[in-house]
Amino acid sequence: MRPAKISAEHNPLRDPRDLRLPRIAGPSGLVIFGVTGDLSRKKLMPAVYDLANRGLLPPGFALTGFARRDWEDQDFAKIVHDSVKEHARTPFREATWEQLAEGIRFVQGSFDDDTAFENLRQTVEKLDEERGTGGNHAFYLSVPPGAFPVVVSQLQKHGLSTPQEGSWRRVVIEKPFGHDLESAQELDAVVSEVFDQESVFRIDHYLGKETVQNLLALRFANQMFEPLWNAHYVDHVQITMAEDIGIGGRAGYYDGIGAARDVIQNHLLQLLALVAMEEPVNFDAQALRAEKIKVLSSVRLPRDLGRHTARGQYASAWQGGEKVVGFLEEEGFNPDSTTETFAAVRLDIDNRRWAGVPFYLRTGKRLGRRVTEVAVVFKKAPHLPFESSLASDLGNNALVIRVQPDEGVTLRFGAKVPGTAMEVRDVTMDFGYGHSFTESSPEAYERLILDVLLGDPPLFPTREEVELSWKILDPVIDYWAGKGKPEQYPAGTWGPPSADAMMARDGRSWRRP
The missing domain is CATH 3.40.50.720 (NAD(P)-binding Rossmann-like Domain)
Incomplete structure (x- = not known):
């Protein structure tokens, strides 16, 4: 009770x-x-x-x-x-x-x-x-x-x-809940012999973050967004978790796991589910999980993984005013390691709402800055009644949910530049938690530990969600396993050239947060 x-x-x-x-x-x-x-x-x-x-x-x-x-x-x-x-x-x-x-x-x-x-x-x-x-x-x-x-x-x-x-x-x-589907199922079998499923709480601390929960409020408490939240208006979605730090002393944990297993399988696929799911009948655990499972069941990988995935390892370079070592030079790592520190993948969702809208997920270490965000990028207007030279700087409208740091929401849209000509450029409207609320947000682990003690499980992934996530990611990891070492990228940049090429094939480019 x-x-x-x-x-x-x-x-x-x-x-x-x-x-x-x-x-x-x-x-x-x-x-x-x-x-x-x-x-x-x-x-x-x-x-x-x-x-x-x-x-x-x-x-x-x-x-x-x-x-x-x-x-x-x-x-x-x-x-x-x-x-x-x-x-x-x-x-x-x-x-x-x-x-x-x-x-x-x-x-x-x-x-x-x-x-x-x-x-x-x-x-x-x-x-x-x-x-x-x-x-x-x-x-x-x-x-x-x-x-x-x-x-x-x-x-x-x-x-x-x-x-x-x-x-x-x-x-x-x-986390991690296993290192592939088979090991996740074996782990669950062991735990299920001792605890029933209602007593097992799998921690994904990202789901306890205030901004992740605000994503649900943004979608379902505001009439202005939901009519546009579909393939008629959305061009694509980018979900990014970037870190500006390296592996440090975590060789024992990280080698053999890599960026895809460490972040995409749990954090980013959970964010995808919250962005793409249908409105639940309420926000209790059963209703919320049911909608996430529907979405994850509908996720489809591209046929050509070589064209629509990318991976890399950071190399020695200057970052933040200091020379940092490359991944293979970190203490405790095998210089022949094929573990990736950057991973990117395109995913599609086979349902009516999202048919034809690609979801691009990327994560990496030693990138340009520390940031986690969800960017919903809208299609361009089908007709612009301006001279092309006066709207040349106008990009796609975008709604960006910043998970960390500087938690908040940014809306990018076109506005007229002051002056006599009808020149249009991108501007942003920004909401920040730190500016709008005087109270500091609880840490994710505060919310999650309290929910464990209350027996309230909506923010915890179920066994089925974990298994569906591994079913999505396993083919990518298996494909990479036969491709040798990942591509090198200089520390402090935004990943390997193959990641940009992956987007360019679709006529798009990564955001630079």
């Missing part, structure tokens, strides 16, 4: 005007595996504190860490404290910290250590007694995918996955 809304009078830490996270979690605890990793320190633990600071966690909330380190409860509490101080979004309040710290516990051990999991079981049971967590616990697997099966089986073996009557147990899995 979903907890009732809480009023501002009974929740003094909440701003009564802030309606973005209006629900409070019931009695519950969170167990994090992999608490020593960057994700836990920089995102998860600060998000837990921010939720507590906003009055969205119960007073008896418990946070338990599990790792190999020889720590006591107070050692782990110090790690959480330092992470919160450095990375939390909301101001540090001593009263909030003291209340949260009372529920912090730590269990030492490895994933194959039966004694450690028995200690974890006892810790959870004591928290139920001491903190009133009511047997409700979520297990966050912030660990490499290869560790999922052993952790899940240990949870089952020691009775941690089975809830008592009237309580719940849930598991949270970080």
Whole structure:
């Protein structure tokens, strides 16, 4: 049962005007595996504190860490404290910290250590007694995918996955969800033996971002866009996730995975689904997922993957005023690696709304700047009653949803240049979250962790969505596997020449954000 809304009078830490996270979690605890990793320190633990600071966690909330380190409860509490101080979004309040710290516990051990999991079981049971967590616990697997099966089986073996009557147990899995369709199905089979599908939460943190959710509001709360949101008016859609950083010390994770598996399979295909789906009957999990699945089921790859995909590896160059090494020169990488750091693909959607409208997805590291955006590019007017020289600078109208950074929406359209001649040029109308709202947006992990504790799953991909995404991407990866090394591109540019050639074949070009 979903907890009732809480009023501002009974929740003094909440701003009564802030309606973005209006629900409070019931009695519950969170167990994090992999608490020593960057994700836990920089995102998860600060998000837990921010939720507590906003009055969205119960007073008896418990946070338990599990790792190999020889720590006591107070050692782990110090790690959480330092992470919160450095990375939390909301101001540090001593009263909030003291209340949260009372529920912090730590269990030492490895994933194959039966004694450690028995200690974890006892810790959870004591928290139920001491903190009133009511047997409700979520297990966050912030660990490499290869560790999922052993952790899940240990949870089952020691009775941690089975809830008592009237309580719940849930598991949270970080991407990647396998490395292809077959491995994703094998992983799901392991998890499904222990947890039912309603208790499995697959984290795609992009779906928790405020701007991604605003995409739904933009489409379905405004009459002005929906009549144009189809093949009659849209020329094409570009979805970009660009990073200006390299791999750094992530050789162990990234080599063999690459940009397509790391970003296109999850983040970008989820964005495509939200852009292209039909209006759901409401925004509960079942209705939203049904429309996304319809779209992903309709996605079609071009026949000639050589002409409509591109991949590359960044090479040494000057970027941001410093000389950076190339991908193959990064520490820990095989100089013969064929892992791509840039990937682009054209996809088509076989339904009436989008027939003939290509969707171009691209992602890469060491590109021109850090940006994630969705650009809906409209067709040019069929007739322009201006002299060609006076409208030569006029491009396509475009609606651009900026996911990060500088979250907002930009509309590009033609306007007359001041003067006597009827000269028309592109101008932009801009909406920015930072300018329009005084409250800062919650971090994605705040929203997602709260939804896990509430048992509210609309922002989490289902097993079927994950499998459909792999069915789309697997043929591309298989095609690339037989093509040798990816094309090199200088760090700080926007990818390899083959990516521009791919667009040029369709008479289009990539946006330069």
